[in-house]
Amino acid sequence: MPIILPKGKKVAVVLSWDFDAMSAFVLRGETTPTFISRGEFGARVGVPRVLNLCDKYNFKTTFFIPGWTVETYPELTKKIHEKGHEVGHHMWCHENAPDLSYEKEHELLEKAMESIKKITSKYPIGNRSGGFACSNNTIKLLQDHGYLYDSTQMGDDFNVYKCRIGDHGSPNDPWHFGVESKILELPVSWAMDDWPLFEYQRTPTLNPGLHTPSEVFEIWSKEFDYMYENISNGVYTLTLHPYVSGRAHRIMMVESLIQHMLKREGVWLCRGEDIAKCWKD
Numbered sequence: 001m002p003i004i005l006p007k008g009k010k011v012a013v014v015l016s017w018d019f020d021a022m023s024a025f026v027l028r029g030e031t032t033p034t035f036i037s038r039g040e041f042g043a044r045v046g047v048p049r050v051l052n053l054c055d056k057y058n059f060k061t062t063f064f065i066p067g068w069t070v071e072t073y074p075e076l077t078k079k080i081h082e083k084g085h086e087v088g089h090h091m092w093c094h095e096n097a098p099d100l101s102y103e104k105e106h107e108l109l110e111k112a113m114e115s116i117k118k119i120t121s122k123y124p125i126g127n128r129s130g131g132f133a134c135s136n137n138t139i140k141l142l143q144d145h146g147y148l149y150d151s152t153q154m155g156d157d158f159n160v161y162k163c164r165i166g167d168h169g170s171p172n173d174p175w176h177f178g179v180e181s182k183i184l185e186l187p188v189s190w191a192m193d194d195w196p197l198f199e200y201q202r203t204p205t206l207n208p209g210l211h212t213p214s215e216v217f218e219i220w221s222k223e224f225d226y227m228y229e230n231i232s233n234g235v236y237t238l239t240l241h242p243y244v245s246g247r248a249h250r251i252m253m254v255e256s257l258i259q260h261m262l263k264r265e266g267v268w269l270c271r272g273e274d275i276a277k278c279w280k281d
């Protein structure tokens with residue numbers, strides 16, 4: 001694989017945090033106090049706990065933050081940035097990209113990028129689309145706006161790869177694969193996302209969530225063990241949310257996971273942008 005990790009590093013781990021706060025609730029019109037407070041927990045309690053955890057184990061990570069959340073919490077976003085963590089793009093207000101026209105997605109991408117730049121003095125180079133859903137235009141838009149990587153697709157688990165542009169097809173014909181883009185993919189999966197496993201939700205659809213941390217630790221630690229033993233230069237990307245895994249019993253498990261990983265030699269806890277910069281064409 002054309003990814004070269006720094007000397008002495010065998011595998012990389014990106015414990016990424018999607019700091020949505022209440023953006024997804026607001027997008028759906030769920031603006032009553034309890035919905036707002038549920039998202040607010042991520043800012044009041046979750047993010048400070050995550051920042052402490054990163055400090056304790058001395059690593060930098062990536063926070064994907066909607067532009068709307070950046071503007072709602074400018075001081076907290078600034079703190080995240082000043083601690084050396086990466087601020088990646090995560091839509092304007094957590095929109096579902098396939099619902100947007102090309103023009104609307106383009107407009108909101110630029111709006112969110114300006115919000116991030118106001119805080120960090122630079123445009124983001126990493127993207128995670130809301131709800132793990134890129135549109136057919138997303139990768140082209142990212143490429144046109146100077147991004148280096150995406151972390152929304154599921155075509156691999158521990159090998160990063162280049163996204164395609166221009167796929168098309170129908171049930172009547174075999175799939176037509178488009179051309180390789182410049183955008184590197186740090187692949188994700190629902191099993192490697194805290195939201196479906198932990199978050200109880202009644203509306204708009206039921207998600208039972210509320211697994212115990214030990215069940216989730218089993219999934220996430222086994223994924224890591226498999227990668228460590230079988231994939232050279234593997235990249236383990238986990239998707240976490242401050243309002244979900246910032247809860248006490250869950251953040252304790254995330255810490256146990258970090259300890260489990262650091263028992264092995266050559267494990268690099270890093271940001272998405274660090275991985276993008278390790279790619280050699």
Ligand SMILES: [Zn+2]
Nearest residue numbers: 018020130131
């Ligand atoms: Zn999100």
